[in-house]
Ligand SMILES: Nc1ncnc2c1ncn2[C@@H]1O[C@H](COP(=O)(O)OP(=O)(O)O)[C@@H](O)[C@H]1O
């Protein structure tokens with residue numbers, strides 16, 4: 001039995017590279033989609049937000065002197081590409097997915113319309129929210145929190161490169177230890193960088209829990225959805 005009826009799954013854009021230097025690694029995206037299919041087969045309604053870091057990150061553009069807002073729009077367009085690739089891979093794997101964009105790009109992707117998204121979810125279709133929040137200076141983590149709250153997801157699942165929230169960035173500090181669970185207030189006050197503060201604050205205010213777990217660990221998503229001990233729970 002799944003522990004949730006409706007989830008918002010945030011997939012790391014950067015992880016899509018697999019072992020490649022940039023872009024979308026075929027085997028990686030297929031594996032991600034197969035894991036999503038496993039949870040849809042449990043009857044869980046799945047909304048997805050995918051990042052764009054495998055193609056472009058606004059902060060990276062900003063750091064080399066680009067206008068930050070312009071760089072962020074490029075980042076949002078990168079998430080549209082990833083969303084299209086994800087939905088197409090889902091189609092190839094026998095699933096039905098719809099992409100909805102937060103920025104107007106009608107010839108390519110239908111616009112985000114909340115009632116339509118809710119309808120798709122009720123019909124059992126996977127909805128992929130593209131272009132983040134549609135605003136610069138935000139991240140796809142914030143988009144995941146926002147859309148998760150909008151569609152009434154019971155939890156935001158952040159599938160990322162680390163297997164939970166640590167006392168410090170485990171990629172930089174090997175002595176960091178993992179929390180089994182942590183409150184939003186603690187994560188925010190300790191300034192833990194696994195997710196941005198805006199995403200934490202939005203989820204805290206909406207009492208929307210977050211689970212952080214590894215995108216590289218086979219079967220982890222299904223275990224999380226079944227309420228098993230996996231990753232770190234961030235809660236009120
Ligand atoms: N306290 C922490 N606990 C876990 N990860 C952390 C922490 N601080 C920083 N990180 C880093 O945050 C990264 C995940 O955030 P992000 O770069 O947004 O990934 P994603 O590609 O999933 O959006 C991890 O790969 C990890 O190196």
Ligand SMILES: O=c1ccn([C@@H]2O[C@H](COP(=O)(O)OP(=O)(O)O)[C@@H](O)[C@H]2O)c(=O)[nH]1
Nearest residue numbers: 013014051052053058072075132133139140
């Ligand atoms: O609401 C949003 C969401 C994303 N972005 C831009 O899109 C990029 C890609 O998203 P993100 O870095 O969150 O992807 P991931 O970390 O999952 O690879 C970000 O760096 C931002 O530049 C943005 O400006 N507003």
